[in-house]
Amino acid sequence: MSDHGIPSDEQLVAYLDDQLDTEQRHRIDAAVAENSLLNLRLQWLARSSLPFKDAYDQVGRQAPTGRLQSMLDSLPSPERPAMDRRWFLAAAAGLVVSGVVADRLFIGWQQGRQQNNWRTLIADYMALHIPETLDNLPADEATQRAQLRTIDARLGLALVPAQLALPHVQFKRAQILEYDGMPIAQMTWLDPAHGPLALCVTRSDSGSRPFAHERRRGLNVVYWADLEHAWMLIGHNPAAELEDTARLLRTRLSA
Incomplete structure (x- = not known):
């Protein structure tokens, strides 16, 4: 125990690992029962599940x-x-x-931080978009094809406007962004009911991942990955509707 009778983190870890004698365990039991903050700290320490022993055994x-x-x-x-x-x-x-x-x-x-950070950056960027952001953009097919060729050159995605045609929304723009040397493609639509909607993609070698959902900056996100790219669809659309759109796009873009 410390000078104030409160166990240190080292003592709590030893308690969790069953390395204390009976008297020491009884003292910590009593302290935890009397101190709600200490109880929370003990629960927090108990949640640790990193495989340190396996890692040390392997590299040892x-x-x-x-x-x-x-x-x-x-x-x-x-x-x-x-x-x-x-x-x-x-x-x-x-x-x-x-x-x-x-x-x-x-x-x-x-790596985990980088994988999540690009979605955070896109969410920050998309939070600035309003319907007027996408007004007055050229919508002719020649312009769209030129924009998609730029994406193909940077990310190896042979996209055509027909693959990006979605019901009830208008395709507005394809562009390349970049973060810390990492190219990120963004394809944007204008949904008359929910506002700007964007499909974003970057290179990834972390393997295929199924659809997952999250919310960032008040926007719904569906994200997934294939063998070479990580994808995210982001907008104010309801999560279920967003996943239906993501499934449609994934089917078309993988064909």
């Missing part, structure tokens, strides 16, 4: 212990006791393992 087998042993053998101190040698190898291997695990966890976090 990759630690270059043979090379570390060779380095140690070359050091000019033959009188050093065996315990020191074992300690050195364990510590050095631990540093390698810690670095690899940290790198992998950070890379996974960063």
Whole structure:
């Protein structure tokens, strides 16, 4: 216990891992019963489910212990006791393992953040759109084909206006945006009932994903992925209606 009788996070983790003796467990039980904030903190710690042990076990087998042993053998101190040698190898291997695990966890976090961030950026951009934003844009097929060729050149999508024709809405524009060197295509329609509607796509190698829903900046979003691209359809349309439109577009664009 701390000086104020409140368990530290380390003690709570030991409590959750069943590493305390009976008296220590009873003290924490009593503290949790009396302190609602401490109870919430214990619940928060209990929710942690990252596979740290599996990650350490996997990369631990990759630690270059043979090379570390060779380095140690070359050091000019033959009188050093065996315990020191074992300690050195364990510590050095631990540093390698810690670095690899940290790198992998950070890379996974960063990739997830990037995958979500492009949808956040699009939502921020679409939140600025009103019907008047799309008024007076050229709607002839020649202009649309030229815009779609630009998307094809950047993202490898051979799109034609007929694939993007939707019932009850008017196709208004196709354009290329860019974030941190990542091209993002945006195809926009004007829905007379719900306002601007946009299909956005960027390159992705994270594998196919089924439809999923979310809300960003007060807009409904349906997003999915194929083997090469990540897609999102965003607008004020009801979520069920938006998914029906997404299914229609996915069928046409994958044909």
